[in-house]
Amino acid sequence: MEYIGEHLLPGQLGHLFIVLSLVASLIATFSYFKSAQSKNDIDAAYWKKLARIAFITEVISVFAIFSILFYIISNHLFEYKYAWQHSSRSLEVKYLLACFWEGQEGSFLLWSIWHCVLGLILIKTSKKWEAPVMTVVSLMQFALATMIAGIYFFGWKMGTNPFILLRDSGVLDNAPALHINGDVAMGLRQDYMLSIKDGNDLNPLLQNYWMVIHPPVLFMGFASTIVPFAFVIAGLWKKNFGEWTKPALPWALFSAAVFGVGIMMGAMWAYESLTFGGYWAWDPVENASLVPWLILISGIHTLLIYKHSGHSLRATNLFLILTFGFVLYSTFLTRSGILGETSVHAFTDLGMNMQLLVFLLMFVLPALVLLIIRYKEIPTIHKEENTSSREFWMFIGSLVFFLSALVIIGKTSIPVVNKILGTKIAPPEKAEFSYNQIMVFISIIIAVLTAVTQYLKYKNTSTKVFLKKILIPFVIAAIIATLVLVVGKVNYEKETFGFMVAIWMAVACSIFTIVANAAYIWLGLKGKLKLSGGSISHVGFGMVLLGILISSSNKEVLSNNIGGIPAPLDKNEDPRENLTLVKGLTVDMGKYSLTYEGDSSHPKKQLSYYKVHFKSKDGKEEFVLTPNSFVNYKGNEGLMSNPDARHYWNHDVFTYITSISNPDKTKDTTTFRPKDLKPGDTLFYSSGFIIYKNLNKKEDLPVDLFGKDGSLYEANLKVHSKTGSLYSIAPKLAMAKGNEMAVPDTVLAESIVLQLEKVNPDKSITLGIKESNAVMDYITLKAYKFPYIRLLWFGVVITAIGIIISMVRRIRLNRENVSQS
Amino acid sequence: MKKIHIILLVFVAGSIALLISLLNTGSTYETIAEAKAMPGKFVHVAVRLDKTKPVEFDAKKDPNYLSFYAVGVENPDQAMKVVYRNGEIPNLMISERLVLKGKYENETFECKDVQTKCPSKYKEGMKPTEKSIDQSSITNPAATTSEATKY
Numbered sequence: 002m003e004y005i006g007e008h009l010l011p012g013q014l015g016h017l018f019i020v021l022s023l024v025a026s027l028i029a030t031f032s033y034f035k036s037a038q039s040k041n042d043i044d045a046a047y048w049k050k051l052a053r054i055a056f057i058t059e060v061i062s063v064f065a066i067f068s069i070l071f072y073i074i075s076n077h078l079f080e081y082k083y084a085w086q087h088s089s090r091s092l093e094v095k096y097l098l099a100c101f102w103e104g105q106e107g108s109f110l111l112w113s114i115w116h117c118v119l120g121l122i123l124i125k126t127s128k129k130w131e132a133p134v135m136t137v138v139s140l141m142q143f144a145l146a147t148m149i150a151g152i153y154f155f156g157w158k159m160g161t162n163p164f165i166l167l168r169d170s171g172v173l174d175n176a177p178a179l180h181i182n183g184d185v186a187m188g189l190r191q192d193y194m195l196s197i198k199d200g201n202d203l204n205p206l207l208q209n210y211w212m213v214i215h216p217p218v219l220f221m222g223f224a225s226t227i228v229p230f231a232f233v234i235a236g237l238w239k240k241n242f243g244e245w246t247k248p249a250l251p252w253a254l255f256s257a258a259v260f261g262v263g264i265m266m267g268a269m270w271a272y273e274s275l276t277f278g279g280y281w282a283w284d285p286v287e288n289a290s291l292v293p294w295l296i297l298i299s300g301i302h303t304l305l306i307y308k309h310s311g312h313s314l315r316a317t318n319l320f321l322i323l324t325f326g327f328v329l330y331s332t333f334l335t336r337s338g339i340l341g342e343t344s345v346h347a348f349t350d351l352g353m354n355m356q357l358l359v360f361l362l363m364f365v366l367p368a369l370v371l372l373i374i375r376y377k378e379i380p381t382i383h384k385e386e387n388t389s390s391r392e393f394w395m396f397i398g399s400l401v402f403f404l405s406a407l408v409i410i411g412k413t414s415i416p417v418v419n420k421i422l423g424t425k426i427a428p429p430e431k432a433e434f435s436y437n438q439i440m441v442f443i444s445i446i447i448a449v450l451t452a453v454t455q456y457l458k459y460k461n462t463s464t465k466v467f468l469k470k471i472l473i474p475f476v477i478a479a480i481i482a483t484l485v486l487v488v489g490k491v492n493y494e495k496e497t498f499g500f501m502v503a504i505w506m507a508v509a510c511s512i513f514t515i516v517a518n519a520a521y522i523w524l525g526l527k528g529k530l531k532l533s534g535g536s537i538s539h540v541g542f543g544m545v546l547l548g549i550l551i552s553s554s555n556k557e558v559l560s561n562n563i564g565g566i567p568a569p570l571d572k573n574e575d576p577r578e579n580l581t582l583v584k585g586l587t588v589d590m591g592k593y594s595l596t597y598e599g600d601s602s603h604p605k606k607q608l609s610y611y612k613v614h615f616k617s618k619d620g621k622e623e624f625v626l627t628p629n630s631f632v633n634y635k636g637n638e639g640l641m642s643n644p645d646a647r648h649y650w651n652h653d654v655f656t657y658i659t660s661i662s663n664p665d666k667t668k669d670t671t672t673f674r675p676k677d678l679k680p681g682d683t684l685f686y687s688s689g690f691i692i693y694k695n696l697n698k699k700e701d702l703p704v705d706l707f708g709k710d711g712s713l714y715e716a717n718l719k720v721h722s723k724t725g726s727l728y729s730i731a732p733k734l735a736m737a738k739g740n741e742m743a744v745p746d747t748v749l750a751e752s753i754v755l756q757l758e759k760v761n762p763d764k765s766i767t768l769g770i771k772e773s774n775a776v777m778d779y780i781t782l783k784a785y786k787f788p789y790i791r792l793l794w795f796g797v798v799i800t801a802i803g804i805i806i807s808m809v810r811r812i813r814l815n816r817e818n819v820s821q822s
Numbered sequence: 823m824k825k826i827h828i829i830l831l832v833f834v835a836g837s838i839a840l841l842i843s844l845l846n847t848g849s850t851y852e853t854i855a856e857a858k859a860m861p862g863k864f865v866h867v868a869v870r871l872d873k874t875k876p877v878e879f880d881a882k883k884d885p886n887y888l889s890f891y892a893v894g895v896e897n898p899d900q901a902m903k904v905v906y907r908n909g910e911i912p913n914l915m916i917s918e919r920l921v922l923k924g925k926y927e928n929e930t931f932e933c934k935d936v937q938t939k940c941p942s943k944y945k946e947g948m949k950p951t952e953k954s955i956d957q958s959s960i961t962n963p964a965a966t967t968s969e970a971t972k973y
Binding site for chain 2 (some may be wrong): 253405408581639
């Protein structure tokens with residue numbers, strides 16, 4: 002049966018390219034494998050040529066799949082489930098890419114497309130390593146291709162296909178309106194597409210510019226970890242144990258920079274668009290991407306140790322295998338749905354758990370087995386490192402980094418443990434603190450090691466020279482740290498005193514890291530920036546640590562609800578963080594006074610913007626923040642809020658809406674109470690009194706509106722509220738063309754409405770008064786102050802720049818080595 | 823000092839830290855009856871909102887106070903009053919499951935944090951043009967957890 006309004010060609014092409022990519026990547030894997038195993042050069046060259054053709058076919062297929070899917074989304078072809086599920090017509094063009102990678106299929110594609118790019122570069126540059134390295138990359142491409150294949154393999158469904166039609170996906174099966182005769186047992190109506198007017202839209206929380214850029218960068222980070230891994234495998238496989246470290250080092254550095262920036266872009270998105278009041282929550286999704294990065298950093302440091310001293314090659318092998326292994330483990334954790342209730346992000350179980358597990362094991366197990374088999378053959382130096390050598394302390398640092406990664410992933414994996422052992426361990430009450438109390442000690446150790454290790458020399462260092470060199474940075478750092486701690490008052494008293502002392506130490510140590518590494522650029526490297534990539538990235542890392550410590554421990558709740566609308570507090574209770582603002586009524590909030598000025602709506606969406614006027618009491622600052630909220634959005638109930646922040650060089654003021662007045666909930670059922678008043682009379686209401694001042698009669702009324710005998714009276718009243726506020730109010734009564742018309746006036750903040758009902762010649766009046774909740778227009782918000790958060794973002798940039806400088810230098814060194822030999 | 827000693831020391835320190843953090847502050851998933859049986863212990867409880875009883879929240883009185891009644895997911899006969907002192911919970915009314923984190927104290931469950939699980943948004947996006955046919959049947963109760971994935 003043919004349906005009206007469907008576009009089937011893109012989907013058919015998509016299916017074709019998926020099959021092609023599946024076959025091509027398999028051929029590429031096999032051919033590269035044969036080439037790597039060939040005993041003679043002619044065979045090797047023959048297989049390599051074949052493999053390259055296959056891999057390039059694979060690249061073309063993946064790009065084609067990507068383009069077709071993007072075509073489907075951007076043309077709103079809602080007959081395809083992917084477009085219907087993730088996009089909508091009202092979605093801005095800039096977010097079309099974000100909905101591309103909202104779904105699992107799209108994000109697998111993104112991952113795959115980066116492997117294509119990296120693969121092409123590897124073919125061009127890796128020379129004799131090409132065959133074994135590309136065997137691994139091609140196999141990975143095959144594994145990723147199966148994830149979007151959506152084909153049945155001996156009754157086992159492999160992957161989910163992004164080109165599946167909406168009518169085949171089961172979504173429409175229970176919608177009688179779309180079926181012939183309204184009977185779900187019958188087929189779909191031929192014109193069912195007429196009813197599919199719009200898609201499900203992109204999750205509003207993902208409608209943020211960071212969501213356009215963060216996933217591609219993060220997935221580039223994920224994807225690039227395969228390169229060092231593939232070099233390790235190639236080295237173990239071809240028994241060429243040390244040589245691969247040269248080409249692998251720049252790749253590992255590249256990966257560390259991109260991966261790190263990708264993770265922090267996610268933190269940036271969380272800060273700007275989520276409302277847990279921060280940028281990092283030790284959520285399983287965050288942890289799962291942080292852990293491989295930590296291990297990668299360990300791997301880079303042991304790689305450097307090996308290059309300079311010959312030590313730690315075995316550890317390097319292990320770290321780089323585990324980096325990639327944990328990328329796959331993260332994928333398993335976050336996509337299988339196993340995390341279930343522990344994560345704020347609700348993950349869909351696409352029924353691919355088995356496949357994800359196979360995906361994980363098919364890479365990690367053979368790699369580890371290969372490492373164990375070859376372990377004894379990997380060259381090592383039997384003499385212990387000298388404790389005054391750089392490599393010794395670098396290794397300890399790497400080990401601590403690695404250990405912190407294991408602690409994090411151990412805690413994150415509790416749901417997996419629960420599943421296997423049937424236990425019911427849940428995250429602790431203070432989930433974040435349970436990480437922080439460990440990580441603060443790790444950051445102290447790491448910060449000290451990062452500060453001093455560069456001042457040590459490889460092999461051994463004379464104590465006298467070391468002390469002499471480190472003395473100046475140490476003194477400077479000690480002075481700055483004292484100033485920061487005394488003046489800055491980094492006092493985090495929510496937990497134990499011991500924890501606060503640990504934070505002080507960590508702050509001091511990260512300042513030491515910044516100063517010592519900045520100083521080393523001049524003291525050790527004579528200001529040669531080209532050589533100082535390592536020092537620069539360490540300075541950045543110190544800034545990241547310091548930014549995290551200060552912004553988290555000195556985070557202030559501004560919206561403490563102590564004045565205004567009462568919220569009784571027990572002694573041991575946290576101050577309540579929600580503050581209600583009635584429209585037009587200025588409320589005290591710490592050093593600011595706040596006024597909610599009103600809202601405006603997005604022209605196309607159920608998105609409202611709330612204008613909140615901030616004015617500091619010293620009169621120095623005055624600004625408007627406009628947090629927004631999706632209200633009752635697409636089957637949701639309540640608010641999905643996006644915060645707004647005012648940025649200063651040394652802190653951010655951050656606010657978001659937690660609830661709003663709901664006009665549907667509070668229907669206005671009260672009526673006007675009439676009251677006769679003479680000028681000067683007083684009228685009491687529930688929270689104050691009203692004085693009737695006088696009555697004005699307006700002259701010169703337009704005849705066309707009021708008619709010949711028209712009149713307009715205006716009563717002037719003063720409203721004195723209990724809180725001491727004073728309002729002027731002027732209800733009107735019009736006589737136009739024989740009709741009486743009252744124009745009531747309202748004091749929103751006091752929720753009263755006054756209506757002029759009768760005017761007498763002696764200026765006495767009948768005034769209608771109504772007290773109603775329905776007139777109250779209010780919002781509830783939370784507000785925070787984040788000090789020195791810019792230090793964190795700036796630190797991330799510096800770290801990345803430092804790593805890139807190192808990478809460029811290593812690539813240059815490798816080229817020089819090649820041309821020399 | 824030999825390198826291996828330091829390595830061992832670091833690992834021992836690390837595993838002690840991990841154990842302490844797990845033992846000291848650990849929590850568990852419990853039912854309502856179990857939570858009531860151990861007042862004062864921080865637990866996770868999976869519940870449903872009892873829609874027959876009132877949900878109390880008035881931002882004009884106290885924007886931080888919210889209370890409602892909950893029944894067990896697997897044991898609907900178990901019930902308790904829940905107090906949440908951190909404002910309004912989005913999607914509370916349409917949630918099909920709530921994971922409450924907190925303590926049972928003084929006849930109420932003092933909830934510190936809550937996770938709402940909502941029915942799948944798949945079916946609700948459907949807006950058929952024909953009004954004549956019962957639209958409510960479009961919404962399919964067959965539900966998975968929320969569709970929102972980060973990636």
